[in-house]
Amino acid sequence: MATRTAAGRRAEAKVEYDAFMAQCKSRRLLDRLTDKWVTLVLCTLGEGDLRYSEISRHIAGVSQKMLTQTLRSLERDGLITRTVTPTVPVTVEYAITELGRSLLVVVGQMKAWAETHMDQVQVHQDDYDRRTA
Amino acid sequence: MATRTAAGRRAEAKVEYDAFMAQCKSRRLLDRLTDKWVTLVLCTLGEGDLRYSEISRHIAGVSQKMLTQTLRSLERDGLITRTVTPTVPVTVEYAITELGRSLLVVVGQMKAWAETHMDQVQVHQDDYDRRTA
DNA sequence: CAGGATCCGTTCAGATACTG
DNA sequence: CAGTATCTGAACGGATCCTG
Numbered sequence: 001m002a003t004r005t006a007a008g009r010r011a012e013a014k015v016e017y018d019a020f021m022a023q024c025k026s027r028r029l030l031d032r033l034t035d036k037w038v039t040l041v042l043c044t045l046g047e048g049d050l051r052y053s054e055i056s057r058h059i060a061g062v063s064q065k066m067l068t069q070t071l072r073s074l075e076r077d078g079l080i081t082r083t084v085t086p087t088v089p090v091t092v093e094y095a096i097t098e099l100g101r102s103l104l105v106v107v108g109q110m111k112a113w114a115e116t117h118m119d120q121v122q123v124h125q126d127d128y129d130r131r132t133a
Numbered sequence: 134m135a136t137r138t139a140a141g142r143r144a145e146a147k148v149e150y151d152a153f154m155a156q157c158k159s160r161r162l163l164d165r166l167t168d169k170w171v172t173l174v175l176c177t178l179g180e181g182d183l184r185y186s187e188i189s190r191h192i193a194g195v196s197q198k199m200l201t202q203t204l205r206s207l208e209r210d211g212l213i214t215r216t217v218t219p220t221v222p223v224t225v226e227y228a229i230t231e232l233g234r235s236l237l238v239v240v241g242q243m244k245a246w247a248e249t250h251m252d253q254v255q256v257h258q259d260d261y262d263r264r265t266a
Numbered sequence: 267c268a269g270g271a272t273c274c275g276t277t278c279a280g281a282t283a284c285t286g
Numbered sequence: 287c288a289g290t291a292t293c294t295g296a297a298c299g300g301a302t303c304c305t306g
Contacts, residue, residue, distance in 0.1 A: 030172060102250060
């Protein structure tokens with residue numbers, strides 16, 4: 001049986017889709033921004049270098065697991081740097097890179113759209129909810 | 134006991150954070166764009182009005198559940214319109230709105246950043262992976 | 267101080283079956 | 287054709303305990 005079922009066809013389509021997505025730069029960026037804490041951390045570091053505990057305090061509600069995870073992925077992407085100073089106890093400072101700062105611009109543009117249009121979106125939502133209530 | 138434990142303090146912080154987030158327009162926009170299929174659907178409809186099955190075919194790998202869910206939320210936000218024509222069987226056409234089209238611009242800017250910088254990100258990632266391997 | 271490792275509940279997305 | 291309803295496995299995020 002050479003994948004002729006509906007599920008089979010969908011599976012095929014999914015493979016194609018995944019391959020497409022893996023190549024799609026926009027999508028990969030989106031997956032990054034998608035991350036709940038990425039933008040927050042980026043914005044926080046945009047205002048100045050900070051230590052782990054300082055970031056933790058600056059961003060309310062983040063668990064240390066998620067913060068560490070986020071910082072690691074940002075470092076991996078070259079959007080921030082992590083500098084360890086071997087004092088006792090150890091000191092770790094995070095800073096945004098040039099690349100990270102350029103992304104901050106994009107985030108800013110999104111912010112601008114949001115501030116200009118989200119009220120309209122809200123109106124539409126309320127309207128929709130009222131109609132479907 | 135007036136929430137004095139570590140967990141209690143985090144819970145408090147989380148409530149503050151959630152309240153902040155609910156008010157944060159940028160974040161709400163991000164949550165929207167975050168959605169796996171939103172940008173795809175938006176881009177697809179940006180090229181012309183389409184029917185449900187046409188969108189389904191155009192976007193590989195999307196399940197009908199996710200597609201319906203995505204279309205509903207976009208309609209709720211006023212980013213697309215849904216027009217039902219009572220033929221037999223019924224015909225449903227989706228179209229992007231002005232609001233949706235303005236968001237498309239933002240998506241385009243993100244796409245531009247991605248195309249300009251994602252190669253660099255890739256280099257950083259490979260570098261990072263090589264160092265930590 | 268700055269995490270690593272682990273457990274666990276919730277949430278999400280896909281598969282399947284059914285409807286007007 | 288264009289969905290709705292339901293079930294389930296996988297992924298995600300949080301809590302907790304432990305280390306250099």
